Amino acid sequence: MIAPGAYAILAPLFVGFLVGPRCLMGLLSGAISSGCMVAIMMSNAGGAWDNSKKYCEALGIKKTDQGKACIVGDTVGDPFKDTSGPSLNILIKLMSMVSLTIAPLLRDNEDWYRAYYGAIPLALFIICSAVLVVKGILTWKDPLADLGGSEPKSEEEEGLKSTEIELADKAEQGL
Numbered sequence: 639m640i641a642p643g644a645y646a647i648l649a650p651l652f653v654g655f656l657v658g659p660r661c662l663m664g665l666l667s668g669a670i671s672s673g674c675m676v677a678i679m680m681s682n683a684g685g686a687w688d689n690s691k692k693y694c695e696a697l698g699i700k701k702t703d704q705g706k707a708c709i710v711g712d713t714v715g716d717p718f719k720d721t722s723g724p725s726l727n728i729l730i731k732l733m734s735m736v737s738l739t740i741a742p743l744l745r746d747n748e749d750w751y752r753a754y755y756g757a758i759p760l761a762l763f764i765i766c767s768a769v770l771v772v773k774g775i776l777t778w779k780d781p782l783a784d785l786g787g788s789e790p791k792s793e794e795e796e797g798l799k800s801t802e803i804e805l806a807d808k809a810e811q812g813l
Contacts, residue, residue: 656756
């Protein structure tokens with residue numbers, strides 16, 4: 639939660655001071671409209687997944703593959719419904735409150751007026767991102783990728799792997 643909190647605080651600061659109040663108004667309207675739509679989608683999807691599990695229980699198919707899929711859907715749906723959707727509301731409020739706090743400083747400013755003030759939060763934004771990447775907190779790596787390695791491979795996947803090994807052996811012999 640370090641990155642979203644830092645970005646929600648620093649984005650209005652560097653946009654407001656660097657570009658100006660009109661751009662800050664555009665940033666807030668975009669954040670509100672996209673954030674509300676994503677929050678509504680996540681809440682609805684989480685509720686649908688939660689209700690699918692209840693429906694499977696009502697049909698009595700809890701021990702079948704469909705029932706197991708419904709349990710997985712419920713595992714994903716509960717965080718969607720209970721945490722992810724409502725947390726976007728908090729980020730939108732945080733951005734709005736930071737913008738309201740700096741609004742008196744931006745009053746009567748033209749676009750790009752004293753843009754060097756915005757360079758400070760922009761530098762903090764970049765430094766924060768760089769530190770999070772170096773520490774491995776902000777990464778593209780899937781944290782659950784190591785957990786799913788125990789399932790059996792299909793015959794097609796095994797055949798492809800043996801073909802790759804044979805090609806590699808032939809390439810080594812040819813060299």
